[in-house]
Amino acid sequence: MKKKTFFILILLAVLFVAGSIAAVIYTERPKFCASCHIMKPYYASWKESAHKEINCLMCHYEPTFKAHVQGKINGLVQVAQYLTHRYSGKPNAHVSDASCLRPGCHAKEELKYRKIVFNKAAYFDHTKHLDDLRSGIRLRCASCHTQLTCDRHMAVDKNTCFICHFKDIPLSQLNRQCLRCHSGIKAAKPHQEYLASGSKCIDCHSEAKKGEGQVRSQMCYFCHAEKEKIGKIKDYKLLHQAHIERGKLACINCHEIIEHN
Numbered sequence: 001m002k003k004k005t006f007f008i009l010i011l012l013a014v015l016f017v018a019g020s021i022a023a024v025i026y027t028e029r030p031k032f033c034a035s036c037h038i039m040k041p042y043y044a045s046w047k048e049s050a051h052k053e054i055n056c057l058m059c060h061y062e063p064t065f066k067a068h069v070q071g072k073i074n075g076l077v078q079v080a081q082y083l084t085h086r087y088s089g090k091p092n093a094h095v096s097d098a099s100c101l102r103p104g105c106h107a108k109e110e111l112k113y114r115k116i117v118f119n120k121a122a123y124f125d126h127t128k129h130l131d132d133l134r135s136g137i138r139l140r141c142a143s144c145h146t147q148l149t150c151d152r153h154m155a156v157d158k159n160t161c162f163i164c165h166f167k168d169i170p171l172s173q174l175n176r177q178c179l180r181c182h183s184g185i186k187a188a189k190p191h192q193e194y195l196a197s198g199s200k201c202i203d204c205h206s207e208a209k210k211g212e213g214q215v216r217s218q219m220c221y222f223c224h225a226e227k228e229k230i231g232k233i234k235d236y237k238l239l240h241q242a243h244i245e246r247g248k249l250a251c252i253n254c255h256e257i258i259e260h261n
Contacts, residue, residue, distance in 0.1 A: 027075065030056050036082050038091060041150035049153035058105070059154075062098045094248045095154070100141040118156065122181035137240045146250050160251045162258040167213040171202045174209060210259040215239075219254050 026032060033056050034043035046052060051059065061071040081087045100106050111126040118124040129139055144161070145154045165177045178201040185191040194204070202208055220230045232238055243249045 024072075027072075028055070028057055036078075036087075038082075038087060042091065042147075042153070045147075045151050045153040051154065054105075059095045059099050060093055062096050063102045064098075090150075095142050095145075097141050100145075106141075118181075119158070123183055124181075138245050140244065140248070142248065143244060143251065148250070148252075157250065157252070158260070159257050162209075162260045163213045163251045163255045166209050166258050166260065167255070169209075171209060172200070174202055175200050178208065205261075207259070207261040210261070211256060213255045213258045215254045216256070 030043065030046065033039050046056070057068075057071065061068050078087070101108055108127075108130065111130070114126065116124050129144070130141075142154075144156050146157050146160075147154055148157055165180070166174070169177060179185070185195075215233065217230060217233050220233060224230055239254075243254065244251075
């Protein structure tokens with residue numbers, strides 16, 4: 001009898017382990033993510049994106065065993081929230097630099113040699129944005145590559161570009177910022193003639209900048225209630241460390257939009 005009980009326990013243990021492994025494998029498939037109806041539009045946008053061949057967890061879990069375990073725990077919490085109808089209408093997920101810059105994905109060494117043309121008009125260099133401080137701010141990959149709406153999977157948010165490059169710069173000094181991105185116009189006529197004559201970009205492109213990208217204290221009340229925290233709104237360095245480096249927020253969560261036409 002003891003022998004039979006022992007074998008039954010062994011069999012149950014084997015079935016439990018096999019079932020657990022199967023559950024882990026199944027729940028790590030992208031299709032499982034789409035089993036929650038709120039995830040369906042995000043899944044659809046992923047299917048149309050440049051990352052469509054990449055498993056969701058490659059981006060959403062950092063490349064360490066500890067992060068993987070923590071991600072599985074968070075996943076169970078999200079499933080519980082979904083089943084109890086306590087979920088948010090807009091899922092909140094962070095993609096860390098460690099996931100983006102891992103070997104085989106977008107390693108820094110490879111990005112250094114990739115200067116691209118963005119939006120068919122502007123030249124972009126990843127190295128200057130990842131290695132250098134931008135006005136004292138340490139940018140993350142997700143500072144620019146974000147998902148504001150469910151149909152644009154990790155697309156570049158141009159509003160972030162405009163806030164960084166145009167904030168606190170008067171129209172009279174906009175030329176330098178224009179030429180940092182649109183450097184190709186230096187060699188193209190009629191721009192070459194206009195620049196040589198001392199003309200400014202704003203002389204013709206009168207809607208190149210609209211808005212100042214300010215942060216109004218009223219925005220703080222959406223997240224903070226403590227007067228001492230709101231009182232630190234003018235501490236530029238502290239705010240960016242807390243909200244961009246640690247809080248992983250998008251620039252437009254706080255800044256008013258600057259239009260660039």
